[in-house]
Amino acid sequence: MTLAASMKKQLLISVFLLAVICAFHQPAAAQCDSTVSLCAKHIVPPFVSDGQTYRALVLSGQNAEFHTTFFAGSSYRIAAGSGFTEGNLVFSIYSYDPATGERFLIFTNSQHNYAPYWDFKVNSTVEVIIEASLNRASGKESGCAVVLIGFKQ
Amino acid sequence: MRFNFRLIQFSLGIVAIAAVSCSGGNDENGNDTPGGDSLEVNTGLRIKGQSFMVPSPVQIATLIKNSGALYNKGMLNATANLSVYSDAMKRALNLGVYGADLGYITMYENTGDAMEYYRTVVLLGEQLKITGSFDQSLMQRFNDNVGRKDSILVLVGEAYRRSDQFLRESEQDNTAALILAGGWVESMWFALNVYKEKPEDAISVRIGEQKSTAEGILNLLRETNKPEYKELIKYFDELNQEFQKVEIKYTFAEPTNDEAHKVTSINGKTEVKISPSLLTSLLYKVTELRNYITK
Numbered sequence: 001m002t003l004a005a006s007m008k009k010q011l012l013i014s015v016f017l018l019a020v021i022c023a024f025h026q027p028a029a030a031q032c033d034s035t036v037s038l039c040a041k042h043i044v045p046p047f048v049s050d051g052q053t054y055r056a057l058v059l060s061g062q063n064a065e066f067h068t069t070f071f072a073g074s075s076y077r078i079a080a081g082s083g084f085t086e087g088n089l090v091f092s093i094y095s096y097d098p099a100t101g102e103r104f105l106i107f108t109n110s111q112h113n114y115a116p117y118w119d120f121k122v123n124s125t126v127e128v129i130i131e132a133s134l135n136r137a138s139g140k141e142s143g144c145a146v147v148l149i150g151f152k153q
Numbered sequence: 154m155r156f157n158f159r160l161i162q163f164s165l166g167i168v169a170i171a172a173v174s175c176s177g178g179n180d181e182n183g184n185d186t187p188g189g190d191s192l193e194v195n196t197g198l199r200i201k202g203q204s205f206m207v208p209s210p211v212q213i214a215t216l217i218k219n220s221g222a223l224y225n226k227g228m229l230n231a232t233a234n235l236s237v238y239s240d241a242m243k244r245a246l247n248l249g250v251y252g253a254d255l256g257y258i259t260m261y262e263n264t265g266d267a268m269e270y271y272r273t274v275v276l277l278g279e280q281l282k283i284t285g286s287f288d289q290s291l292m293q294r295f296n297d298n299v300g301r302k303d304s305i306l307v308l309v310g311e312a313y314r315r316s317d318q319f320l321r322e323s324e325q326d327n328t329a330a331l332i333l334a335g336g337w338v339e340s341m342w343f344a345l346n347v348y349k350e351k352p353e354d355a356i357s358v359r360i361g362e363q364k365s366t367a368e369g370i371l372n373l374l375r376e377t378n379k380p381e382y383k384e385l386i387k388y389f390d391e392l393n394q395e396f397q398k399v400e401i402k403y404t405f406a407e408p409t410n411d412e413a414h415k416v417t418s419i420n421g422k423t424e425v426k427i428s429p430s431l432l433t434s435l436l437y438k439v440t441e442l443r444n445y446i447t448k
Contacts, residue, residue: 051209072423107417123418151212
């Protein structure tokens with residue numbers, strides 16, 4: 001076998017192995033994309049998307065945190081999910097005192113049948129932490145947590 | 154034999170690269186799996202940790218409109234400047250700037266300017282190769298809804314959300330951060346200029362309420378670890394130092410639930426103290442930063 005032929009054969013084998021490995025490792029992002037679509041159907045008029053998609057990989061028993069500000073006089077809709085069906089994600093909203101670091105529970109969907117979205121009316125501007133974790137009932141050890149925010153004045 | 158051994162090494166090297174590049178996926182139970190111990194996997198997904206969400210510039214534009222301030226095209230970044238932005242960083246920053254401009258224009262229902270700025274946003278999106286958001290089909294929907302403020306706001310918000318999603322899916326979180334940063338700077342530019350002409354508490358308080366956002370965006374930019382953002386970060390750092398002088402006091406109050414309508418009212422109260430001299434200083438710093446972004 002010539003040098004060129006041998007190299008070509010080895011290269012083909014390598015490319016084949018690369019393709020096989022990639023085929024069996026669907027990127028985590030793929031599941032995120034489906035979840036984003038699932039959540040986006042709840043951000044509908046009169047709510048306007050804030051223009052962002054928030055995603056985090058969460059492991060069972062662990063939380064992802066998203067920090068933001070809710071402004072006085074606005075209403076917000078938070079839609080959150082994980083995986084391909086609703087109800088896989090527990091999300092909780094805390095108000096937050098930036099001076100002391102103290103946080104106060106405002107809402108958790110675990111007390112509302114794991115609702116995939118909820119609205120918040122904001123009377124005075126508040127710093128907010130959105131905490132997301134996998135619903136134990138989903139039986140998943142890990143998943144992509146997606147949070148979308150819409151607002152209306 | 155030595156040659157074959159090198160070929161095997163070469164093959165194993167490629168396979169190893171493949172294993173690393175493809176790590177982070179789904180196991181046989183459909184669980185997403187992180188690629189390692191790092192805080193961020195190669196899909197731009199953050200594991201645990203904290204993420205920062207940047208408020209939409211449209212919210213500032215709404216406040217300005219509600220204050221009674223008149224429409225001022227002079228505050229916008231001229232669309233003619235588009236040709237000046239030759240590198241990816243400036244293009245991404247100004248996609249955010251023009252998006253904030255578009256939000257402002259839409260609030261004032263100025264149809265002619267809206268079309269001009271929408272076209273600019275589409276062009277910048279194309280230059281940044283952001284697909285599936287600022288495209289001709291959306292342009293058509295935009296044309297069909299011209300004059301309907303609420304519909305346009307929904308379209309613009311959705312377009313930016315899709316572009317954000319595209320950027321994160323394609324591991325371009327740095328670009329996403331720049332777009333957010335540009336949009337926020339432009340909205341602060343609006344607010345501080347309107348306050349200068351029309352000093353009302355509603356506007357100064359809303360500016361002061363951006364204290365956390367200023368710090369959050371600075372951290373987002375720092376996390377990119379991009380040497381080419383050094384000057385941008387320097388300007389942001391100086392602006393953030395001024396914002397940290399704002400005094401904020403929060404008092405918690407129990408929320409109230411309307412289960413039937415799936416609504417919770419957040420009843421806590423936030424007090425903001427921001428002096429006129431600090432507002433002047435913020436305007437100076439924002440002007441410096443905006444000049445860096447738009448010139």
